[in-house]
Amino acid sequence: MSDLPEYNFAYLDEQTKRMIRRAILKAIAIPGYQTPFASREMPMPYGWGTGGVQVTAAILGTDDVLKVIDQGSDDTTNAVSIRKFFARTAGVRTTTRTPEATIIQTRHRIPETALGEHQVIVYQVPIPEPLRFLEPRETETRRMHALEDYGVMHVKLYEDIAQHGHIATAYAYPVKVDERYVMDPSPTPKFDNPKMNQCPALQLFGAGREKRIYAIPPYTRVVSLDFEDHPFERTRISGACSLCNSTKAFLDEVITDDQGGRAFMCSDTDYCEQARSRIGPLS
């Protein structure tokens, strides 16, 4: 008896995996549409990525190499615990290197290194419905998606312009997938939105508490909503990473003392480490 595993492979039982897998197949066939699924209680609280974890568990195999990032970082609490969770329940190989990973679970960043066809990126999503803060009723937002009635979203972006002079939405910036569904890209900075367009990798989104799975197939047109006279702008703190000098990567602000001192560094830790190993430490 002691030879029996404590868990089924990757924690979830096979019937649950079948249910999630069916939802994933439907989500791929209807890009950007939020497919309901019977989200399970996971051994971590809502908000810690229970949706992403269930999607990852349903697609994970023994040959996969898993990378988990939290705000671009491989070594923050959420990333470390999810990586350990799958190392323990599935025994899969884990990595922090973006090109080596076959499955990348992410909380709110897309790696700076371009993804390839051999990869799947799984997003943890807190609120999958892009219209939720504009219309609280699920019955109504369902109908709005069915009728492709997205005027209210443009009004919201217009109100940004009226109040601030520009579209002030900086993260969870709504996109239109293959000219049909308006979709919430999860709270990624809008800097990452262009990476979703025509991406060679399959993109899966899991929302555990809200019980929704959606997808962007590879090579799919993903357009950030905007206006002709106020086109979408990719924003980034101007300046260079203080560790690797990158002027292209998305930067985090780091408080260095209590005198108002601050520094900027790459949000994507793997990208930063690789850049540093190429150029050597900055003096």
Add this chain to the structure above:
Amino acid sequence: MEGVDQLSNSFLKPVGDSHEVFRAAMNALAYPAQPRVLPSDLSPCGPMAPGSLALLLTLADHDTPVWLASSLATSESLRKFIAFHCGAPVVDDPTLAAFAFFSSPLELAPLARFAQGDPDYPDRSTTLIVQVEAFDDCAWRFSGPGLSSPRSFGVSPAPKGFADMWTANHAGFPLGVDLLFVCGKEIAALPRSLRISEI
């Protein structure tokens, strides 16, 4: 059937095998209209090919009503296989089916008889799993999500008027059915999001 014990005709490693079959189906839908490997060590069950059986075991269970085309529906051993290995109810009404199985693409028409989904819930549609004799790449040209450039793809035997059938299926997007074609140890998919043109 032909000396095959259908009670033991199942995945040797249920967890690993169903994962491999699912990933093949997932990648087939994500990178559509291109055949890829569908691993399966199963024996056929009556008129049902091992690839279709592998998809059945991977995707169907007591939550998913299954519909069988007339060439499959008459097989008593197949009905027993589904009851024993999946517990999935076999239904006569195609609008109730989560999965529909065909032993030939010539039985496909009309696609509109299957569940198309609901405007609020387009996922409530039937997925069609179709055995074909061969894949060829010259019959139709597809474009859409999953394809970096238009791609030609076809199946043999080719159903008559398939381009019109598929145009009608895509016209209802996001409603419609999705097709999974099985040929020996290969699978290729046509999700409803694809547009078709005849070459």
